Amino acid sequence: MEKIRIxxxxxxxxxxxxxxxxxxxxPEVCAALLTGQPVVLHxxxxxxxxxxxxxxxxDFGADVQFRVGGTxxxxxxxxxxxxxxxxxxxxxxxxxxxxxxxxxRARQARVSLPGGCAIGARPINLxxxxxxxxxxxxxxxxxxxxxxADRLRGAEVAFDTVTVTGTENVMMAASLADxxxxxxxxxxxxxxxxxxxxxxxxxxxxxxxxxxxxxxxxVSSLHGAEHRVIPDRIETGTFVAACAIAGGDIEVRxxxxxxxxxxxxxxxxxxxRIEEGPDNLRVRAPRTMRSSDVTxxxxxxxxxxxxxxxxxxxxxxxxxxTITETIFENRYMHxxxxxxxxxxxxxxxxxxxxxxxxxxxxxxxxxxxxxASACLLLAxxxxxxxxxxxxxxxxxxxxxxxxxxxxxxxxxxERIDQGGGRRATDAVPAVEA
Ligand code: EPU
Numbered sequence: 001m002e003k004i005r006i007x008x009x010x011x012x013x014x015x016x017x018x019x020x021x022x023x024x025x026x027p028e029v030c031a032a033l034l035t036g037q038p039v040v041l042h043x044x045x046x047x048x049x050x051x052x053x054x055x056x057x058x059d060f061g062a063d064v065q066f067r068v069g070g071t072x073x074x075x076x077x078x079x080x081x082x083x084x085x086x087x088x089x090x091x092x093x094x095x096x097x098x099x100x101x102x103x104x105r106a107r108q109a110r111v112s113l114p115g116g117c118a119i120g121a122r123p124i125n126l127x128x129x130x131x132x133x134x135x136x137x138x139x140x141x142x143x144x145x146x147x148x149a150d151r152l153r154g155a156e157v158a159f160d161t162v163t164v165t166g167t168e169n170v171m172m173a174a175s176l177a178d179x180x181x182x183x184x185x186x187x188x189x190x191x192x193x194x195x196x197x198x199x200x201x202x203x204x205x206x207x208x209x210x211x212x213x214x215x216x217x218x219v220s221s222l223h224g225a226e227h228r229v230i231p232d233r234i235e236t237g238t239f240v241a242a243c244a245i246a247g248g249d250i251e252v253r254x255x256x257x258x259x260x261x262x263x264x265x266x267x268x269x270x271x272x273r274i275e276e277g278p279d280n281l282r283v284r285a286p287r288t289m290r291s292s293d294v295t296x297x298x299x300x301x302x303x304x305x306x307x308x309x310x311x312x313x314x315x316x317x318x319x320x321x322t323i324t325e326t327i328f329e330n331r332y333m334h335x336x337x338x339x340x341x342x343x344x345x346x347x348x349x350x351x352x353x354x355x356x357x358x359x360x361x362x363x364x365x366x367x368x369x370x371x372a373s374a375c376l377l378l379a380x381x382x383x384x385x386x387x388x389x390x391x392x393x394x395x396x397x398x399x400x401x402x403x404x405x406x407x408x409x410x411x412x413x414e415r416i417d418q419g420g421g422r423r424a425t426d427a428v429p430a431v432e433a
Pocket of ligand 1: 023124125126127128162164166191304327328370371
């Protein structure tokens, strides 16, 4: 199993290019199930989760071609199976995104229930209730969701809780339903809007994506389309945070600053200097960061997917900060590892109280989930001495070659295999979380 070794203390300099958004690419790959014609996606990050989704679609009989440079071509001419097995779903919860498209196109789906994961229970009850509203009959059998619908019909779906993939599932299903669907309390994340953009290119009639009410007028069929995925806003934020914690001056290219409003505003409050261009950011680390409290909320607020990275920063800021996680109930797995490096963090319910300016020292660390792993890399950049992060396959699920990108900025970082030797970055292990 691969590990990443980092020696802290080197400021970052130079330019980094951001990849396409994982969380936009995942539903967009699934949207290809809605048509028999080819869907071509560009700027898809070549990360493990996307490969896994490719396997899920291949199992249904779709032809999935990964081209060099981040282009994926999917043709689901005929669906030969509608079953997503436990073996695949357990490795990636986002597999639930096949449910809406399968029910809409094939009128049936059998998808394994994902179960809990490292950051919380993450039920899918809201996805299921919404599909029932659209006329699907749903039953549970042997750990699988079995959904069936002779014809989906438009309905009003009001989500109790904002759910990103729930909104995406309904948007995809409703695109092929009879009549109008209205989603209230919809997720407003840029990934939802990007999926809507793709669906509209495929012939769907969707209005209001990006706001809290989305209207979808169902059509009888969708056709092929070509689409460029938006840049990954969380990868962007992670590199801004990396520069801030390591020190230095970097340019982040191929990003979309408007999607990071809350993150940029918060990081500026801590003293980080950020200049915005149309598709780039210049980031200059301050001599000393200031503490600032944050609460995670759905978009356009501060994202839960940046909470762990922000906590690493706050361990180095002057003063005490509180970080409150409201989206997931168990997203503090990185805290124990940060404490082992010397951080002073106390958890009180959903709030972490971080005393800043604590010197961190390198340690042997264990990655537990994607964003927690990124947090540990950031802490290691600021730590004295050597850090070795184990289970880096978590990182490879969602960050494209983050170690190479950091090395390109001057960080002392390398990927090593179990025996201690260096390994190529693309040798991702077959096992996932
Ligand atoms: N929820 C329910 N029932 C449901 C669905 C959600 O109770 O049926 C709850 C969840 O347990 C959670 C809250 O609603 O407490 C919000 O969860 P949401 O459904 O929005 O999360 P998700 O769609 O499963 C996506 C991203 C996550 C990101 C969250 C929140 C994808 C593929 N995943 O997950 O990304 O953290 O939205 O923004 O889009 C990551 O990239 O590291 C990651 C975990």
